[in-house]
Amino acid sequence: MRVWVWGVFLALMAFAQGTDPREEAKRQKELLLQTAGILPTELVVQQGEELFNRKGPSGKTMAECDFGLGKGVLEGAAARLPRYFLDTGRVEDLDGRIVTCLTRVLGYKPQEVKRQEVVALAFYIASKSTGHKIQVRLLFPEERALYALGEKLFYARSGQRDIGCATCHITYVKRRAGVLPYADVLGEDKSWTHWPAYRYSNDQIWTMQDRIRACYGNIGHPQPNFYSTPILALELFLAYNNNGAVVEEWPAFVR
Template sequence: MRPYALYGLAAILLALSFALAQEVDPREEAKRQKELLLQTGGILPTELIVAQGEELFFRKGPSGKTMAECDFGLGKGVLEGAAARLPRYFLDTGKVEDLDSRIVTCMTRVQGFKPQEVKRSEVVAVAFYIASKSTGHRIQVRLLFPEERALYALGEQLFYARSGARDVGCATCHVTYVGRRAGVLPYADVLGKDQSWTHWPAYRYSNDQAWTMQDRIRACYGNIAHPQPALYSTPILALELFLAYNNNGALVEEWPAFVR
């Protein structure tokens, strides 16, 4: 199932209006675009993707099991508030996993799919569905295990590191140039105060795509002209853990979100 077919025209309208609103406050513009999409399409892309994710969550895999047999940190099949506590260390895999990588673990270890059978679009859809169960919860990420603390330390190093052709890094936008452009790079918010972790997963109306935090991090690396880390890789997980921990206590007002 491809949910995007139902709102192609609305997406074109959004893209046109977006081009005329580059300097508008991004949060206010997102609200406006959201209302426009509801008026033109009658439904939000996030709703369609969540519905697709729900179907996939209860689809039986080769093992005959659904994802309801998976533990996302609070017990088998318990989704309420689970995404707000990720990334975290899982005893069954012996490693720290975020929502995306945990879904892959579920699909391969529990449902019996081969790694090459796991589709990124399906992982994103399921992530949207599971995340929707954490709306109204607060971020609660802990550093209890040595593996979590080590990954957090790596994430902190990566966040402040400067590299790539432009000699910039995450902190260039989110610490040094907060609230203004860093050359050709977009406006950014301050780490830990803008509650940026609660913006993802999200539907980006500016490019008509559904992204999780993994996609957002990869795009950021592309913005700074740096090779993008592979999906589910250690650098991405490290940055996610660092960002999530620094947004502890933030209220998840809406997951998945609707952003620029």
């Protein structure tokens, strides 16, 4: 039986039994380790490391890229994103910065950049921030403007169902199984460190960009494009409100 089939079955069982999604994720993680001996997150991190060391058309590798702490410095870098970068003149999250490096440093054309490779690279780079604290700043005007937009988008109601992020994560959090409460989303208990992650319920690897797009789809709203301003604004808003949170494990293992 494929991993995703097993995951869907167990997720439905957990839903029916009213199981805490976090505790269920821990249990499924242990079961997968016992049966397969390795987690999908480990495999994707390995793939990301190979891609990180692969030479692009320019003859350079990702080690020549600066993720905010200097060329090739990955320890704790993802925990400081999104942030403003002087070389591009814009705010970038981990996904967007990877695309910048692939195109500007490694020499790939934008149409040659594969989403799954971006995700794998994000898994690898994010793994270097496990144990670090979230440290996102609002020093530049571009960062402050994007934060304000993210806050507005979080509380806005839109789409066919006239709901938004806050509707699920604040208003109806106790009435919908598996939805993280206000504290988890906005950081009151410092636990917003769930993405990037492997979703065992559908055997998919997601970064926060994928998660936000899926949420928009759930509320009947057209999904923003990858690397677009609405996604980046929400990421910055959420990350900033989780400053001080310790990254227990990146990439995570979630339902």
